[in-house]
Amino acid sequence: MTAWLSAGILFTFAAIAFVLYRWGNIRCVGVTPVKTFTFIAILFTSGLDVGLIMFPLTEFAGYADLVASPEYGFTNALSIEFGFWAFLIWGFYFLTCFYFCVIEPRVQFFQIPLIKLINNVVIIGTCAFTAYLLLTNLPWYIPELGDGESIIGSFYLIVFVVIAAAVYSSTSIRYVRLLSLATTWLFIGLIAVMWSGAFLVEGSSIGEFASTLSLLGGYFGNIHEFVLPLNDYHEFYLYWWFAWSIMIGQFTARFVGGLRTYQVLAAMLIFPSIPIAIWFTVLYYYSVNGLETAGFYNIMMAIVGVTFVINSLDSLIRLYTDNLNLSVDRVGKVKYFLGNIIALSLLTLLFKLDFLQIQWVGAVVIGLFFTCFGYILLTKFKEVSEIECSPKENKIDFNKIELIN
Numbered sequence: 001m002t003a004w005l006s007a008g009i010l011f012t013f014a015a016i017a018f019v020l021y022r023w024g025n026i027r028c029v030g031v032t033p034v035k036t037f038t039f040i041a042i043l044f045t046s047g048l049d050v051g052l053i054m055f056p057l058t059e060f061a062g063y064a065d066l067v068a069s070p071e072y073g074f075t076n077a078l079s080i081e082f083g084f085w086a087f088l089i090w091g092f093y094f095l096t097c098f099y100f101c102v103i104e105p106r107v108q109f110f111q112i113p114l115i116k117l118i119n120n121v122v123i124i125g126t127c128a129f130t131a132y133l134l135l136t137n138l139p140w141y142i143p144e145l146g147d148g149e150s151i152i153g154s155f156y157l158i159v160f161v162v163i164a165a166a167v168y169s170s171t172s173i174r175y176v177r178l179l180s181l182a183t184t185w186l187f188i189g190l191i192a193v194m195w196s197g198a199f200l201v202e203g204s205s206i207g208e209f210a211s212t213l214s215l216l217g218g219y220f221g222n223i224h225e226f227v228l229p230l231n232d233y234h235e236f237y238l239y240w241w242f243a244w245s246i247m248i249g250q251f252t253a254r255f256v257g258g259l260r261t262y263q264v265l266a267a268m269l270i271f272p273s274i275p276i277a278i279w280f281t282v283l284y285y286y287s288v289n290g291l292e293t294a295g296f297y298n299i300m301m302a303i304v305g306v307t308f309v310i311n312s313l314d315s316l317i318r319l320y321t322d323n324l325n326l327s328v329d330r331v332g333k334v335k336y337f338l339g340n341i342i343a344l345s346l347l348t349l350l351f352k353l354d355f356l357q358i359q360w361v362g363a364v365v366i367g368l369f370f371t372c373f374g375y376i377l378l379t380k381f382k383e384v385s386e387i388e389c390s391p392k393e394n395k396i397d398f399n400k401i402e403l404i405n
Contacts, residue, residue, distance in 0.1 A: 023098075042251075044275070045311040050309045052085060079217075095249070096253075126316065128351055134309045137305070143298075166314040183311045
C-alpha cells in the first residue's frame with residue numbers, strides 16, 4: 001500500500017501546483033459564504049479531531065527513540081509531531097475545498113450514483129473512526145474512571161453521549177458554526193491554561209518557551225522529508241489525512257467567502273498551523289521536563305478533545321445526510337436521531353474489533369482522486385478548461401447562513 005499512497009501524494013501536490021498556476025487568482029465563493037475568521041474556525045475544528053489533543057504526549061518519546069526508529073534522526077521529536085499534523089499536510093484540504101467550490105459544480109462527478117455511495121461510505125466510516133479514537137484514548141486521559149488501561153462501561157457511555165450530541169448539533173448549520181467558534185476559543189483557553197501551568201506556576205521563563213518553539217525550525221528545514229511516508233506509522237497518518245480530505249473539502253467549500261485561490265491555500269496552511277505549533281510546543285515542554293499532567297490538565301484535555309469530536313462529527317453527519325437526502329425535514333427527527341446514532345455506534349464497535357482500518361478508507365479516497373481526474377479528462381475537459389470563476393450563482397452574502405436550517 002506504500003506505493004499507492006506515494007502515488008496519491010505526488011498526484012495531490014502536482015494538482016495543487018496546477019490549480020495555483022491555472023486558477024490562482026480567482027475568487028472562491030461557496031454556496032453559504034462566511035467571514036474569514038468563521039471560515040478558519042470551521043476549517044480548524046472540523047478538519048481536526050481528538051487525536052490533536054490526545055496523541056502528542058503519548059508519541060514524543062517514540063519519535064525521540066532513534067534506536068527503535070532511526071528514520072526520525074533528521075530532526076527533533078517536536079518537529080516530527082508537527083509534521084504529522086500541520087502545514088504541508090493541510091494542502092490535501094485545500095485541493096478538495098477548491099475542487100468542490102469551483103470545479104465540482106461543473107463536473108458533477110460526486111453526483112454519479114456509485115461515486116455518491118462510495119463517498120458517503122467513506123464519510124460515515126471516518127466518523128466512526130473518530131469516535132473510536134476518543135474511546136481508545138479515554139483510559140489514558142481519565143484514569144480516575146478506571147485502571148488507566150482498560151475500556152470500561154463509562155467510556156462507552158461517554159462516546160455514546162458524544163455521538164448523540166453531534167447528531168443533535170448536525171440538525172442545524174447554525175449550530176455547526178457556533179460550535180466551531182466555541183471550540184476554537186475553548187482550545188485557545190486550554191493552551192493558555194497549560195502554558196500558565198508550565199511557565200508561571202512551575203517558574204519557567206519566556207525564553208525557555210521561545211527556545212522550545214524554535215525547535216520547529218527542524219520541520220521547515222526538512223519539510224521535504226515529510227512528503228512521502230517515513231515508516232508505517234507515518235503511512236497510517238497520511239492515509240488518515242486522505243480519508244478526511246474529500247469530506248472536509250466538501251464541507252468547507254460551502255463556507256468560502258470570496259478569498260482568492262492562493263489566499264485559501266495560505267489560510268489553510270498557515271492559520272491552523274499557528275495554534276497547533278503553540279499547543280505542541282507546550283505539550284513538548286511538559287514531556288521533556290517531566291511535568292505532570294495527571295488530574296486537572298488531563299481532564300481539561302479530555303473535555304476539549306470531546307468538543308473536537310462533537311465538532312468533527314456534526315460537520316460530517318450534516319454532510320452525509322445532505323448527500324443522501326436524509327435531512328430532519330424529510331425523515332423526521334426520531335428516525336434521523338436513531339438512524340445516525342445506531343449506525344455510528346455500530347461502526348465504532350467495528351473499528352474496536354479491528355474489523356475496519358482507516359488505511360482502507362484512505363486508499364479508497366486516493367482511488368476517488370484518480371477516478372475523478374480520469375473522468376474530467378475523458379468527459380469534462382472542455383468545461384473545466386473554460387473555468388474562470390466560481391459558479392456565478394454563488395454570491396457573497398454573509399447573512400445567508402442565518403436562513404439555512
